[in-house]
Amino acid sequence: MNTSIPPRLVADALWLLTARSRGGNHWVSNAHCQIQTIEFGGHSHPISLLEHSNWQECAASSPRSALLRAHRQRLKQSTSATARIADTLSCLVYGPLSALMHTGKLDQAALVANYLLPTSLYPAWGADDIQLMTERLQTAHPQRPLMMQHLSSEVCPQLMQHLRNLGWKMVATRTVFLSDPQQTQQTGFWPDTDVEIVHQDQLSNSDLHELHALYQLHKRSNVRQTNHLQTDFSLAFFELCLETGFVELTGLRWQGHWVGILGTYTQTDSDWLTAPLMAWDHNLPVSVKPEHLLHDLFIREAQQKQLRLHCGTEQKIAPDRSHSAIEYTAIYDQHLPTTQKIANRWFSALFQQCVYRPS
Incomplete structure (x- = not known):
């Protein structure tokens, strides 16, 4: 654009x-x-x-x-x-x-x-x-x-x-939980995993239906997120994010299937990064834990952008050295x-x- x-x-x-x-x-x-x-x-x-x-x-x-x-x-x-x-x-x-x-x-x-x-x-x-x-x-x-x-x-x-x-x-x-990842060591990624990280500029419109379906599956699978109070982003929202970066999307792919998605958000002149969208496949082998990689990706992005982390309780994650x-x-x-x-x-x-x- x-x-x-x-x-x-x-x-x-x-x-x-x-x-x-x-x-x-x-x-x-x-x-x-x-x-x-x-x-x-x-x-x-x-x-x-x-x-x-x-x-x-x-x-x-x-x-x-x-x-x-x-x-x-x-x-x-x-x-x-x-x-x-x-x-x-x-x-x-x-x-x-x-x-x-x-x-x-x-x-x-x-x-x-x-x-x-x-x-x-x-x-x-x-x-x-x-x-x-x-x-x-x-x-x-x-x-x-x-x-x-x-x-x-x-x-x-x-x-x-x-x-x-x-x-x-x-x-x-x-x-909420806040942390400064600049004060922690670089997070480690699984050395033996074959999960592929697909960044925003690598995603296409044809991927969005599957990613949105994964997001809906996550909401149904996670007992704590089945209630109506959780934000239910529409497919149109996913399309907006891909087009404009309103929320920056990163997907995880394993054996040809989408297994995780992270959406991060910041504001102009803000020192903070938050993740209003995070979802993963709950039906994978124990050796594949996309939620851990999504957590690491969130921290890594904040480190790269030199931003601090803002985590809502609905994300069910608390970065290292975080405080409430x-x-x-x-x-x-x-x-x-x-x-x-x-x-x-x-x-x-x-x-x-x-x-x-x-x-």
Whole structure:
């Protein structure tokens, strides 16, 4: 693609252009949200709007799924006695939380710069950009709370401070793992394996149907990812990634069959690399472990690009020498009626005390 525009901006613009006309489910099959745009920082950015919080909405598009259903699902999947007891008693907490979320309309919030990825990275916006964004969103969505997901004081400290200065409230919502692979030794690859690494520039459109089928098989095979909360990327999303590098794809091939796929993502001027897409074949011989090679590829790419690693809990990997970090959801409701602001305040307090208590 011959253009003087940076590839990241081209990819974002094509994602946004199509999402505006076709909706979020064009890229993510279980994200039935409307996509609008806002101008700040010199570019257009997506605003995702959910009218009806269907129980099948993925966490990337639905605050209700991200804040309530995801934590409830973890309780149901846990085998510990404490978690089973908590799940039994959870209706005493989740019922009031659900009612508060409905009253404050948090489940119908306007999500800022939401590209429907399970992990988010943001450009280095300045204080003026954030002020302009907040003012324009209040005008465009006077009845909706404003929300930004996946904020960490280590990954985007200045952005969080700009938001706080304007009255955005931070609610701790999940734990992620961060690491600096530049401080570790080069990862080793299997010396005896015949798994072929196929990079983005070696993939073709004819490969995408098989890679997408592998991704779907992974979601069905992995017990922890069979629930509806996980992001379900469409075949069209795979095609976008191959065309623009929106997410950079790397495939693994063994004996002529695709056995693994890694999709990595970064943002302009970001020091971080994340992997919103990772899948492998679960029905291979013990000697072939594509998940280990995908893990090594992720670290190796960060080392080559001199970026640090950002790993969401849904990836089920923790790089060497990684440490946990708290991610926050930022909420702005100063433009809303008093009833909604009170409901949101109580929701945040109850959620922090009874659902996710950061250590």
